[in-house]
Amino acid sequence: MIEFIQADITCIPVDGIVNAANDMLRIGGGVDGAIHRAGGPGLREDFLRVRAEKGSCLVGHAVVTVAGALPAKFVIHAVGPVWEGGHKQERLLLYQTYYHSLQLAGELGLKSVSFPNISTGVFRFPKADAAVIAYQAVLDYLSAPESGIERVVFVCFDSENLQLYKALKEKEEYMSNLRRFLDAQESYYDTALDEIRRGRKTSHWIWYVFPQLRGLGSSRNAEYYGIKDIQEAVAYLSHPILGTRLVLICEALMGVSGKTAFEILGSPDDFKLRSSMTLFSGIPGCSPVFNRVLDQYFGGVRCAYTESNMARNH
Numbered sequence: 001m002i003e004f005i006q007a008d009i010t011c012i013p014v015d016g017i018v019n020a021a022n023d024m025l026r027i028g029g030g031v032d033g034a035i036h037r038a039g040g041p042g043l044r045e046d047f048l049r050v051r052a053e054k055g056s057c058l059v060g061h062a063v064v065t066v067a068g069a070l071p072a073k074f075v076i077h078a079v080g081p082v083w084e085g086g087h088k089q090e091r092l093l094l095y096q097t098y099y100h101s102l103q104l105a106g107e108l109g110l111k112s113v114s115f116p117n118i119s120t121g122v123f124r125f126p127k128a129d130a131a132v133i134a135y136q137a138v139l140d141y142l143s144a145p146e147s148g149i150e151r152v153v154f155v156c157f158d159s160e161n162l163q164l165y166k167a168l169k170e171k172e173e174y175m176s177n178l179r180r181f182l183d184a185q186e187s188y189y190d191t192a193l194d195e196i197r198r199g200r201k202t203s204h205w206i207w208y209v210f211p212q213l214r215g216l217g218s219s220r221n222a223e224y225y226g227i228k229d230i231q232e233a234v235a236y237l238s239h240p241i242l243g244t245r246l247v248l249i250c251e252a253l254m255g256v257s258g259k260t261a262f263e264i265l266g267s268p269d270d271f272k273l274r275s276s277m278t279l280f281s282g283i284p285g286c287s288p289v290f291n292r293v294l295d296q297y298f299g300g301v302r303c304a305y306t307e308s309n310m311a312r313n314h
Ligand code: APR
Pocket: 007, 008, 009, 010, 020, 021, 022, 026, 027, 028, 029, 030, 031, 032, 033, 034, 035, 080, 116, 117, 118, 119, 120, 121, 122, 123, 124, 155, 156, 157, 158, 161
């Protein structure tokens, strides 16, 4: 269960409180300062022990201490990324910060975990982006088979963050259905990228690497991995792992020279690529690479089925 409240995180009883720490494990201000003040000497002593032992913590990862006087068993000191404009993998790193914190909590056998809005203070991560990433990471983790966590609380300090999380609740169904792509890509994405880089697809992964609108094909895979509507396509592109991977493999396609889509993918996968690019190039604010693939491989001609169905459910 996912909850969101506006409160001071040090006052909410849970099994594990996640802290917004820094890579040098220096005790800072913001929520970090509040957690250390409320945790008192018990937390401080354990934190200094962990810092002496580990020295630092990588961005996207976390260290664990006892919680001292806080109403919790443990504090998970997670290191989010500093926002530097969005081109230094900040989105992926923030996703990993949440996901790894939950993995640690799961390993400790915790049932309830609270999060502040990591990186959105001193580290300047845009709040709206950060909320989508945090929510997606939590949904992905909770739907993973190994998850034993029953309750995640996003503790927002300001009302702006609270409103952002409330708005995401309505998109939860779309965001949680993306797990099927993560599962499929876990085994096949690297192979797909490698095949594209070598200029010849030799195995079967088209449905979940270049997703298309549902209804284009009638096979079990086409149905299962079919994108339901534009909202699901938007959620797919906003996913820090899935969206990044789609752009990456399209860039790899653009790097293949002197071959047609049919020569690289065979048929009907060349048409599936065109449908996928038609779908994703229609999402406002998307990467220009989708249109470049359409231009290079299809002379700019788009998939008529996808276009008309996108118009219908817009
Ligand atoms: N409870 C819940 N949230 C809080 C609290 C609190 N008591 N105090 C602050 N916040 C919120 C802020 O409003 C912000 O939305 O926590 C969010 C994260 O802000 P920061 O604490 O500045 O954390 P971050 O942006 O991740 O920067 C981390 O700041 O204090 C240092 O040591 C810390 O170097 C690290 C850096």
